[in-house]
Amino acid sequence: MKITEMSRTRLRRLLRAFQGRERILVLTHDYPDPDAMASAVALKRLVERRLPSQVEIGFGGIVGRVENQAMVKAVKCPIRPLTDLDLSTYQGFALVDTQPRTGNNSLPAGKVPDVVLDHHPLRRETRRVKFHDVRTRFGATATMMYEYLRAARFRLDTDLATALFYGIKSETQGLTREATLRDREAYIRLLPQVDFRKISDIEYAGVSREYFGLMGSALANTKLYGDVTITSLGEISNPDFCAELCDMILRLESTRVALCVGHNSGIMYLSLRTRERSGHAGRSIGRIVGKEGKAGGHGMMAGGIARLDKFDPPKYETALKVVKGRFLDVAEAKSRVPTPLLEALPANSAGAKRLKELRAKAPVSS
Ligand SMILES: [Mn+2]
Structure with a gap:
């Protein structure tokens, strides 16, 4: 069967x-990312075009990253926090970019959705769903949604094209992370319709002074264990920051695997990133949160949560210690002795010389 025929089926x-x-x-995961938001909007538009139904998009948590907040504004994502919605008024439910019982969405317990569209590994609970389309070979759910729209011969407007394009772009880090040919194809086909001024508004969204403060303390709380790193953020108002920082720390050239953790309202949030293409980050994070939490992810990126009250004593510090131990085992850390990321480099060391050179030679760039 040809791809288009399959898409139409x-x-x-x-x-x-x-x-x-x-x-x-339509529910995204809590703390929705661009892939989830774009996919949800695409599903809403598609269903409302084809059926007499009215579709709303809800999410738990908050839209944390400033880029994501900017995206909501720039491409006018009609998403609403669950606290604004009355769940008893809906007859139909769908999950996008997440699945039942992953612990990262706010689908009421015991509720079986009608539809699940996702690209994370298939979960047992999802098999009970009337229509589930879970394709792990896709780098982004937005790519799947683009193919549905094509199958429906849906004419995309600029905002929807821009949303889907940005969803794919950010999820795959510009097609460099877990992107396949289908993601590339969607990306290229969407490109002529994208409003790049809006992409710029999103990617270069202004950040507050507090954001840099948070970034500074996060760097100060990053420790290296040989080729793996752990960042403890302590209490955070926005769990998305874990993921954002993890992406950044992984750029440290000596780092192979990075873990960032923080907590809020009795929940510990974890993000894991690896450079290894078949890194099994999803499996690793499951072992790190253990029976105290829930987790999910793909090969190179994963996230999870753990309940602090499942640790003894039920404190962040205890949870951190346990999680850290598991992480160092799972990631096969080359060292158990931590070095602070920002520790002053020993005088006369190669690193200190390099730093001195960099400072002396740094051109004044405009
Ligand atoms: Mn996704």
Whole structure:
């Protein structure tokens, strides 16, 4: 069967799963990222075009990263926090970029959605869903959604094209992380319709002075254990910051695997990143959170949560110690002795010389 035929079959089954549902709620994961938001918007537009249903998009948590907040504004994502919605008024439910019982979405316990669209590994609970389309070979759920829109011969407007493009771009770090041919194809086909001024508004969104303060203390709290790093952020108001910082720390040339943790309201948040293409980050994070938490992810990136009250004593410090031990084992850290990232380099060391050279030679760039 040709790809387009398969897409059309999938489209028919997707729409059939929603048949008769007057009001549908599409849920992303909590603390939604651009891939999740773009996918949810695409699903809403597609269903509302084809069915008489009314579709709303809800999420738990907050939209944390300033880039993500800027995206909501720039491409007008009609997403609403769950606290604003009355779940009893919906007959239909869908999950995008997440699955039932992953611990990272706010689907009420015991509720089986009608539709699940995702690119994370398939979960047992998802098999009970009327229509589930879970394709781990896709770098972004937004790519899958783009293919649905194509199958439906949906004419995208600039905002939707820009949202999907940015969803794919940010999820795959510009097609460099876990992107496949299908992601490339969607990216290229969307490109002529993208408003790059909006992309710029998103990617270079202004940040507050507090943000730099947070960044500074995060760097000060990053420790190296040979070729792996751990950053403890302590209490954070925005769990997205874990993921953002983890991406940044992984750029440290001597680092192979990076873990960032923080906590809020009794929950520990974890992000894991690896440079290894078949890094099994998803599996590793599962072992790190253990029975105290839930986790999910792909090969090179993963995230999880753990409940602080499952540790004895039920404190962040205890949880951190346990999680750190597991992480160093799972990541096969070359050292158990921590060195602070920002520790002053020993005088006369190669590193100190390099730093001195960099400072002396740094051109004044405009
Ligand atoms: Mn995704």
